[in-house]
Each structure stands twice: as C-alpha cells, then as structure tokens.
Amino acid sequence: MYEKFLSERIAKLRTMKKVSARDMSLSIGQNENYINHIENGKSMPSMQVFFYICEYFKISPKEFFDESTSYPALIREIIEDLKTLDEKQITNIHEIIKGLKN
DSSP: OHHHHHHHHHHHHHHHHTOOHHHHHHHTTSOTTHHHHHHTTSOOOOHHHHHHHHHHHTOOHHHHHOTTOSOHHHHHHHHHHHTTSOHHHHHHHHHHHHHHHO
16 A cells, blocks of 8 residues: 555655656665655665655655645745745735635
C-alpha cells in the first residue's frame, strides 16, 4: 500500500514542480533512472534518500505523507508569510479564502 502511495506521491510532486524524473534523480545525487524506478514500482528509496527527496521538494516527511495536501511546499510558504501579518490582515485573508471556497 505505501509503496504505491510513495511512487504516486513522488510523481505528483515532481510533476507539479515541472521537473523530469532524470533531473530530479541527478539533483538528489542518484543515477539518472533512480526516480523513474521508484515511480514504476521497481525500487524503494532508503530512509536517507527519502529525506533527500523531502528536502528536494522543500517539505517535511509529515507533509509528504499528508494526502489531503496537494501543494505542501506552497502551503508551508503561505503559512510562513501569514506569521508576519497582524490579526486584521490575517482576518482579511481568511475572509478571502472563505469567499473563494463558495
């Protein structure tokens, strides 16, 4: 079950980042077919490489496994930006979000 989730999640995050499997493989210090093999279910990353994958996507392992979040890196960035705002600004943004949801 987790093997399929892991391969699909990597493929989804990689596609959203608009990077090829080859480029991602090389960026995390692996051979050019590494990510392709994971996405095709032929191999699984070690824990160390899994952490490299999370770093590559700029997300935590917790965010990686949170299926309900499609854009974890972007949401993390938005939260960091929200922390710099005052209560009124945050309330205004919250109202905008509620309006967008309707």
